[in-house]
Amino acid sequence: MVIGELTQETDVLVIGAGPGGYVAAIRAADLGLDVTLIEERDKLGGVCLIEGCIPSKTLIHTVELMDHVKQADRFGISHENVSIDIDKLRAWTQSVVDDLTGGVKTLLEKRGVDIVKGRAVFTSDKSVHIEGAGNIDFKHCIIATGSRINTLPSEYDLPLWDSETALNLPSIPERLLVVGGGYIGLEMGTVYAGLGSKVTMVEFAERLLLGADPDLVKPVIRKCEQRFEKILTDSKVVKVEEHKGGGYDVTIEHHGKQTVETYDQVLVAIGRKPNTDNLGLENTGVEVSERGFITVNDQNRTTVDHIYAIGDVCRGPALAHKASREGKVVAEVIAKHPSAFDNRAVPAVVFTAPEIAWTGITEREAKDEGIEVNVARFPLTALGRAKTIGETDGFIKMISDPVTNIVLGVGIVGPHASELIAEGTLAIEMGATLEDIAGTIHPHPTISESIMEAAEVAAGDPVHILPRKKKK
Amino acid sequence: MFEFKLPDLGEGIAEGELLKWYVDEGGTIAEDADLMDVETDKAAVTIPSPVAGKVVKLNGKVGDILNVGDVVVVIDNGSGGAVASAPEPAKTEEAAPSAQPAAATQAAPAQPAAAPAAAQAPADRKPGRPVPAAPATRRVARELGLDINIVPGTGPGGRVTQEDVQAFAKGGAPSAADAAASDTSQAAAERVEFGETGGIPFYELETLPDFDAEGPVEREQIRSIRRKVAKKVVSSMILVPHVAHMDEADVTELEAFRAKERKRREGTPGGKLTLMPFVMRALASLLKKYPQFNASLDPHRNEIVYKKYYNIGFAADTPRGLMVPVVKDVDRKSILQVGSEISELAGQARDGSIEAGNLRHGTITITNVGPIGGTGLIPTINYPEVAILGMGRTQEKPVVRNGEIVIRKMLPLTLAFDHRVADGAQAAYMVTELVHLLSDPNQLLLEA
Numbered sequence: 001m002v003i004g005e006l007t008q009e010t011d012v013l014v015i016g017a018g019p020g021g022y023v024a025a026i027r028a029a030d031l032g033l034d035v036t037l038i039e040e041r042d043k044l045g046g047v048c049l050i051e052g053c054i055p056s057k058t059l060i061h062t063v064e065l066m067d068h069v070k071q072a073d074r075f076g077i078s079h080e081n082v083s084i085d086i087d088k089l090r091a092w093t094q095s096v097v098d099d100l101t102g103g104v105k106t107l108l109e110k111r112g113v114d115i116v117k118g119r120a121v122f123t124s125d126k127s128v129h130i131e132g133a134g135n136i137d138f139k140h141c142i143i144a145t146g147s148r149i150n151t152l153p154s155e156y157d158l159p160l161w162d163s164e165t166a167l168n169l170p171s172i173p174e175r176l177l178v179v180g181g182g183y184i185g186l187e188m189g190t191v192y193a194g195l196g197s198k199v200t201m202v203e204f205a206e207r208l209l210l211g212a213d214p215d216l217v218k219p220v221i222r223k224c225e226q227r228f229e230k231i232l233t234d235s236k237v238v239k240v241e242e243h244k245g246g247g248y249d250v251t252i253e254h255h256g257k258q259t260v261e262t263y264d265q266v267l268v269a270i271g272r273k274p275n276t277d278n279l280g281l282e283n284t285g286v287e288v289s290e291r292g293f294i295t296v297n298d299q300n301r302t303t304v305d306h307i308y309a310i311g312d313v314c315r316g317p318a319l320a321h322k323a324s325r326e327g328k329v330v331a332e333v334i335a336k337h338p339s340a341f342d343n344r345a346v347p348a349v350v351f352t353a354p355e356i357a358w359t360g361i362t363e364r365e366a367k368d369e370g371i372e373v374n375v376a377r378f379p380l381t382a383l384g385r386a387k388t389i390g391e392t393d394g395f396i397k398m399i400s401d402p403v404t405n406i407v408l409g410v411g412i413v414g415p416h417a418s419e420l421i422a423e424g425t426l427a428i429e430m431g432a433t434l435e436d437i438a439g440t441i442h443p444h445p446t447i448s449e450s451i452m453e454a455a456e457v458a459a460g461d462p463v464h465i466l467p468r469k470k471k472k
Numbered sequence: 473m474f475e476f477k478l479p480d481l482g483e484g485i486a487e488g489e490l491l492k493w494y495v496d497e498g499g500t501i502a503e504d505a506d507l508m509d510v511e512t513d514k515a516a517v518t519i520p521s522p523v524a525g526k527v528v529k530l531n532g533k534v535g536d537i538l539n540v541g542d543v544v545v546v547i548d549n550g551s552g553g554a555v556a557s558a559p560e561p562a563k564t565e566e567a568a569p570s571a572q573p574a575a576a577t578q579a580a581p582a583q584p585a586a587a588p589a590a591a592q593a594p595a596d597r598k599p600g601r602p603v604p605a606a607p608a609t610r611r612v613a614r615e616l617g618l619d620i621n622i623v624p625g626t627g628p629g630g631r632v633t634q635e636d637v638q639a640f641a642k643g644g645a646p647s648a649a650d651a652a653a654s655d656t657s658q659a660a661a662e663r664v665e666f667g668e669t670g671g672i673p674f675y676e677l678e679t680l681p682d683f684d685a686e687g688p689v690e691r692e693q694i695r696s697i698r699r700k701v702a703k704k705v706v707s708s709m710i711l712v713p714h715v716a717h718m719d720e721a722d723v724t725e726l727e728a729f730r731a732k733e734r735k736r737r738e739g740t741p742g743g744k745l746t747l748m749p750f751v752m753r754a755l756a757s758l759l760k761k762y763p764q765f766n767a768s769l770d771p772h773r774n775e776i777v778y779k780k781y782y783n784i785g786f787a788a789d790t791p792r793g794l795m796v797p798v799v800k801d802v803d804r805k806s807i808l809q810v811g812s813e814i815s816e817l818a819g820q821a822r823d824g825s826i827e828a829g830n831l832r833h834g835t836i837t838i839t840n841v842g843p844i845g846g847t848g849l850i851p852t853i854n855y856p857e858v859a860i861l862g863m864g865r866t867q868e869k870p871v872v873r874n875g876e877i878v879i880r881k882m883l884p885l886t887l888a889f890d891h892r893v894a895d896g897a898q899a900a901y902m903v904t905e906l907v908h909l910l911s912d913p914n915q916l917l918l919e920a
């Protein structure tokens with residue numbers, strides 16, 4: 001980077017140090033480019049590390065551990081009052097986050113990436129302005145500014161919680177209303193239910209986790225029904241008012257009927273929106289859709305050739321691993337490598353109990369798009385390992401092409417779904433057939449065997465359940 | 473603008489030589505009017521224009537080798553639009569995460585799988601599911617500038633392998649050699665290099681002497697039919713252990729019969745009775761008894777494939793070079809019918825109008841150099857067939873019959889065959905029977 005009077009110059013300017021931006025910066029630096037990374041927060045790592053994936057999974061792990069201990073009675077483990085120290089948990093979570101964000105900083109520094117703190121705003125196709133730090137001219141720019149929390153309309157000018165507040169464990173409300181039955185709402189609901197809150201969940205749609213196949217969600221709903229006080233679907237929050245003496249009176253409408261209930265706290269988890277406003281994009285030729293997503297091609301190039309966009313700001317699922325993959329692709333494209341975001345499957349994981357994960361095509365999508373598929377399921381009740389750990393609620397779903405037997409999608413609900421889904425994703429990327437999976441030795445006894453078994457069910461020759469009648 | 477790509481010219485044909493344009497750049501063309509003549513491996517075809525309009529651009533000059541799928545003509549048919557050269561990857565809109573009102577839904581993580589599909593389906597690609605191929609394979613395709621969706625896959629379930637991509641890149645795109653071949657000036661002809669020679673002992677491609685130093689030479693590019701013949705005979709000679717079995721048939725009576733019938737049938741279809749249909753028909757009947765000469769060897773499956781149909785090709789000398797038209801199902805046709813098909817196909821081969829389908833699917837070949845001359849020949853098997861029957865010139869010869877020297881009309885015959893599939897004794901038996909059949913028209917009538 002050449003430091004001039006007020007204007008600096010760089011080959012590659014990365015805006016945002018989330019899992020998209022910091023990965024892009026590292027890869028670009030490793031490819032020999034001069035890289036500058038701008039981040040407005042004090043810490044690096046973006047939403048994922050600071051207020052997303054990492055803290056949420058730390059908390060979920062803890063409450064699940066506690067739940068396991070409570071359930072362990074049946075294995076003969078006796079325990080008296082399992083209790084939790086919230087301050088300690090908060091400190092632990094914070095230390096995990098700090099450790100990782102510090103690690104990201106070291107990784108970037110070791111690669112010689114220039115890190116500039118501040119908020120970047122485009123002044124043209126070639127330059128950004130950073131308050132207090134002057135201008136930076138760039139040859140290439142990667143927009144990785146991520147997304148932020150959607151809030152309820154402004155008339156609710158109340159100190160309601162969002163996922164960020166909730167992750168900081170300000171208190172354990174006795175009665176908690178979670179608004180939004182997407183994955184963040186479900187995960188946060190699980191955490192607070194585990195910590196002792198009576199959780200009610202309200203979802204506008206007719207079912208929870210709209211993106212997942214309904215059959216995968218069912219075991220989770222069964223569990224949530226035990227853990228939560230109430231799950232209201234097809235329901236809408238129409239009014240939130242402060243309750244005299246603390247808490248909120250919330251009016252919920254269900255099929256035209258309104259009811260009012262009082263909650264100690266309301267956690268709003270109604271999605272996120274891309275950080276593409278307030279970025280000065282109007283000073284560039286970068287095209288942004290009505291909903292605020294930056295238009296990109298299959299190399300994540302925007303409508304301005306030397307400006308790229310990755311992660312939550314552009315099309316596709318708002319997930320950290322998708323952002324990181326795009327980050328690598330874009331860095332390589334800038335270094336003139338023949339890379340493209342041509343991935344066939346972006347796995348999605350929900351860290352509920354049990355976990356849900358899916359990858360590739362879902363059964364629903366196949367149906368909607370009129371794609372003929374072979375769908376086979378293998379229940380965990382038939383799996384040795386699931387029995388040994390006492391978690392047999394769940395199944396593997398294998399979706400394949402009925403003619404070529406090529407694996408098109410995998411859905412999992414059950415223990416370790418988040419880990420197992422990687423195999424399905426690899427299979428899809430490789431264009432693997434059912435036989436490729438069925439013919440691969442899976443270690444015994446593990447949950448991973450269920451993937452092999454599901455492939456066998458699909459191919460018509462399962463061992464541990466009876467074969468389906470062959471379709472003729 | 474309409475971009476006309478060289479269409480599929482028939483099963484397995486990847487390229488053709490441009491023989492003629494019927495239009496000029498700037499000229500107009502009617503729908504279905506003749507556009508161009510292209511010569512493929514063995515046949516010349518006239519390709520009509522699929523649209524009417526003004527010819528904006530002709531890609532290629534006479535003599536160029538065109539690949540199937542290449543844009544050969546750009547026609548302004550009034551459909552508008554710029555001519556897309558290298559289509560840019562399409563810009564894709566985001567996959568709408570959720571259309572729910574803000575009140576109570578988790579928008580962002582919805583529909584994870586829909587997004588990658590959108591991301592990897594630029595507008596210039598065929599719709600439908602992406603072709604199965606591993607990420608590293610897809611990268612190789614991008615390195616080679618290939619759209620992997622058009623690469624045929626040989627893996628399980630049609631999976632495209634790296635080898636498929638590389639093979640396609642070699643065959644599907646014009647290679648350096650092809651590019652050179654399209655330039656007729658010899659200075660521009662690039663030297664084609666060959667790798668190691670496959671580990672064959674003592675085999676070494678000799679460096680050529682400087683022919684020009686000895687005197688004037690003329691150089692000609694090896695093209696279309698010449699090239700096809702070269703490829704065929706090289707595979708045949710390298711892969712097939714040839715054995716030749718020779719004999720002579722006394723065709724005195726057959727010739728007398730033929731001369732008589734020919735006179736009688738002059739002017740009727742098949743009336744120009746040559747010797748060929750007799751030999752062909754006799755051979756077809758014998759192949760049923762000796763199936764090892766109507767076969768192919770499948771080295772990949774370690775199998776011999778016996779064909780239960782009898783399609784006999786005959787070598788035809790045409791202005792473009794050697795062609796082998798095929799008479800189908802000879803065993804089910806009369807000698808007259810076979811004769812008329814031979815003359816029809818030979819005519820089409822000579823004037824270039826023969827259809828590709830009539831140059832394929834032969835199960836054995838006959839080559840007759842008799843009309844030109846020759847006491848005998850050792851023909852090269854038309855790979856992947858396993859046998860070829862050569863006919864020399866019928867000549868009057870002194871032969872001994874019952875202790876006396878008599879003058880007979882003798883037809884020299886050679887059966888060259890693939891020793892992997894058949895043995896010499898079988899060839900001797902079959903050729904002996906053939907000789908008997910041809911020596912006695914009555915027997916031919918009864919048995920063939």
Ligand SMILES: Cc1cc2nc3c(=O)[nH]c(=O)nc-3n(C[C@H](O)[C@H](O)[C@H](O)COP(=O)(O)OP(=O)(O)OC[C@H]3O[C@@H](n4cnc5c(N)ncnc54)[C@H](O)[C@@H]3O)c2cc1C
Nearest residue numbers: 016018019020040046047048052120146311312318319320
């Ligand atoms: C509670 C929660 C749980 C989640 N759990 C998971 C999970 O389990 N798995 C998963 O894959 N994903 C999860 N996600 C989603 C994941 O966090 C995001 O998909 C991911 O962080 C997106 O990465 P990004 O690089 O696009 O942007 P971000 O991580 O949002 O990073 C963008 C960065 O850019 C900075 N920035 C923005 N504008 C500017 C500007 N103008 N100038 C300078 N800096 C700027 C921001 O400060 C931020 O640090 C979760 C999200 C939440 C909220």
